[in-house]
Amino acid sequence: MTKGIKRKIVMAVAMVGGLAGVTLVASAENAAPIKDPEIERTRQHIKMLDDVFKTAVVLIDETYVKHPSDPSAASAAKALFAAMKKNGWYDVRLIGLTDKVGDPDDEPKDAFEKTAAKRLRGGEQVYEEVMEKDGKRYLRMATGIPVVSENCVMCHAHFKGDKGNIGALSYTMPVVK
Numbered sequence: 001m002t003k004g005i006k007r008k009i010v011m012a013v014a015m016v017g018g019l020a021g022v023t024l025v026a027s028a029e030n031a032a033p034i035k036d037p038e039i040e041r042t043r044q045h046i047k048m049l050d051d052v053f054k055t056a057v058v059l060i061d062e063t064y065v066k067h068p069s070d071p072s073a074a075s076a077a078k079a080l081f082a083a084m085k086k087n088g089w090y091d092v093r094l095i096g097l098t099d100k101v102g103d104p105d106d107e108p109k110d111a112f113e114k115t116a117a118k119r120l121r122g123g124e125q126v127y128e129e130v131m132e133k134d135g136k137r138y139l140r141m142a143t144g145i146p147v148v149s150e151n152c153v154m155c156h157a158h159f160k161g162d163k164g165n166i167g168a169l170s171y172t173m174p175v176v177k
């Protein structure tokens, strides 16, 4: 994100066995998970969207993408994300975590995404930070993308045999009051 964002609280969560089992595994400034109900509401909101996006992307990929020359589900997702941002809802980016990222735009950009990339590549499923900008709070959350189907390897040959997160969705969501 832009300059001037103050990193308020840094925490990393590992999700064991899906979205239900959130466990705090590391925290730079806070010993306990954030109990703030506004943060929790925002976190739930992101998890719901994350489920919608990932389900849609996998469905598009499985149903419509048959040849390497077909438009990718990633391009469809990016068009959808651009519309959400343009309409003023929130910001979500598709990022790549391998050293062969197809579009330079998809590389981890700022400090948050670079830290998230390391954590998710290291085996965690979710990484989050709460930030403040111009008096408003934002929850930033990155959620891992593994190689979910054989179809992925058709276009991303270097994903073959990779059992970890090869990508992530990076959300910047205004905290829900």
Ligand code: HEC
Pocket: 058, 061, 065, 067, 068, 069, 070, 071, 072, 073, 074, 075, 078, 094, 095, 096, 097, 098, 100, 101, 102, 103, 106, 145, 146, 147, 148, 149, 151, 152, 153, 154, 155, 156, 166, 167, 168
């Ligand atoms: C038809 C070819 C094709 C298939 C199949 C495909 N992708 Fe992609 N993928 C692309 C292209 C092209 C881009 C770059 C699109 C862009 O950024 O505009 C991309 C971008 C990505 C990115 C963003 C960062 C990077 O590594 O470039 C990720 C993550 C990703 N794909 C994961 C997947 C996964 C997981 C699957 C399987 C469910 C998959 N892709 C299937 C073509 C494909």
